[in-house]
Amino acid sequence: MELFNVYPLFDVEPVKGEGTFVFDKNGQRYLDLYGGHAVISIGHSHPHYVANISAQVEKIGFYSNSVQNPLQKELARKLGEACGLPEYSLFLCNSGAEANENALKLASFKTGKSNIISFKNSFHGRTSAAVVVTDNPKIKAPINFRDGVIFLDMNDLAAVEAELKTGNIAGVIIEGIQGIGGIRVPEPEFMIGLRDLCTQYGAVLILDEIQSGYGRSGKFFAFQYTGIKPDLITVAKGMGNGFPIGGVLISPEFEAKSGMLGTTFGGNYLACAAGIAVLDVIKSQKLIANAEESGNFLIAELKKIDAVKEVRGLGLMIGVEFDFNISDLRKKLLYEKKIFTGVSGTNILRLLPPLILRKEHAVMFLDKLKESLVELS
Numbered sequence: 449m450e451l452f453n454v455y456p457l458f459d460v461e462p463v464k465g466e467g468t469f470v471f472d473k474n475g476q477r478y479l480d481l482y483g484g485h486a487v488i489s490i491g492h493s494h495p496h497y498v499a500n501i502s503a504q505v506e507k508i509g510f511y512s513n514s515v516q517n518p519l520q521k522e523l524a525r526k527l528g529e530a531c532g533l534p535e536y537s538l539f540l541c542n543s544g545a546e547a548n549e550n551a552l553k554l555a556s557f558k559t560g561k562s563n564i565i566s567f568k569n570s571f572h573g574r575t576s577a578a579v580v581v582t583d584n585p586k587i588k589a590p591i592n593f594r595d596g597v598i599f600l601d602m603n604d605l606a607a608v609e610a611e612l613k614t615g616n617i618a619g620v621i622i623e624g625i626q627g628i629g630g631i632r633v634p635e636p637e638f639m640i641g642l643r644d645l646c647t648q649y650g651a652v653l654i655l656d657e658i659q660s661g662y663g664r665s666g667k668f669f670a671f672q673y674t675g676i677k678p679d680l681i682t683v684a685k686g687m688g689n690g691f692p693i694g695g696v697l698i699s700p701e702f703e704a705k706s707g708m709l710g711t712t713f714g715g716n717y718l719a720c721a722a723g724i725a726v727l728d729v730i731k732s733q734k735l736i737a738n739a740e741e742s743g744n745f746l747i748a749e750l751k752k753i754d755a756v757k758e759v760r761g762l763g764l765m766i767g768v769e770f771d772f773n774i775s776d777l778r779k780k781l782l783y784e785k786k787i788f789t790g791v792s793g794t795n796i797l798r799l800l801p802p803l804i805l806r807k808e809h810a811v812m813f814l815d816k817l818k819e820s821l822v823e824l825s
């Protein structure tokens with residue numbers, strides 16, 4: 449059987465990861481400025497993470513969500529403490545899209561409505577409700593087009609209010625920082641206004657922190673730069689450092705009802721062991737402060753490069769915009785300079801490294817980027 453060919457692939461075969469580096473099958477080392485698409489939070493193969501998952505799989509790997517699982521409670525307690533929202537509750541699932549599906553469902557259950565406000569250039573996943581609120585017609589099949597989802601310009605509060613006034617809106621979904629949309633940080637006043645308007649009109653505010661959360665922005669959640677509290681927060685990616693896990697953080701106004709949400713695999717022992725190890729390491733190694741410090745350094749240095757048009761982002765979620773197509777630049781960085789990077793559109797380099805990235809790694813990347821820009825000019 450052949451694989452269903454949906455991914456454009458680089459000709460690299462990683463076989464090992466260690467901290468901020470990955471190694472291919474020939475033993476070649478690569479600096480990881482991409483984190484496997486914002487997933488690697490505490491670094492590749494962290495010893496505490498490996499030990500926690502290994503010890504767990506020797507005991508029990510899976511049962512079901514019909515029995516007591518103290519690991520889920522430990523994960524929820526540690527997450528509440530880490531993000532400063534201990535009063536929220538946690539629903540565990542398996543991916544980012546699934547987290548958003550459940551958040552959208554909760555918004556609809558709570559309000560009895562079905563319309564959603566989303567924003568232009570947003571990405572919330574590829575499954576049914578998540579893709580409906582994603583602003584990319586190319587990844588929607590006919591079954592995914594439906595009325596009642598309104599895509600507005602980010603930072604346009606008046607447009608949001610006009611839609612909320614119709615009285616048909618169940619919720620507003622927004623990324624903490626738009627990722628695939630090009631690393632665009634919503635204005636803090638917009639976020640504060642959005643919170644106020646959702647409260648005023650009885651709509652549920654959903655913060656998609658799947659890419660921007662778990663310390664990546666230099667705060668646990670990117671929205672925490674604004675001081676607001678959303679009704680629902682979705683997480684995945686960095687939550688498991690590569691082990692598939694997602695979650696919805698649910699504010700106390702929501703009442704859980706038996707059978708309202710559910711999943712077979714969500715919250716299984718191994719995913720919880722991975723998620724707990726991630727939170728332990730984020731805390732013990734002070735990775736959120738590191739993301740802020742390394743990110744500030746990287747952003748400041750990138751801004752000094754002449755060929756760079758604009759640098760956007762917070763912490764270690766950085767977009768570097770050029771006024772040319774960066775396909776050759778990324779290939780050069782990968783194949784010649786041995787550095788993984790991400791992309792957004794055609795002109796934006798996306799940096800999403802592990803949160804353990806140190807200044808020396810940032811300098812290594814900056815030197816290779818500058819060299820590459822000279823060689824391509």
Ligand SMILES: Cc1ncc(COP(=O)(O)O)c(C=O)c1O
Binds near residue numbers: 544545573623628
């Ligand atoms: C902001 C955001 N939301 C949702 C998703 C979907 O997550 P997953 O691929 O785990 O379904 C992504 C993935 O890139 C994302 O960046």
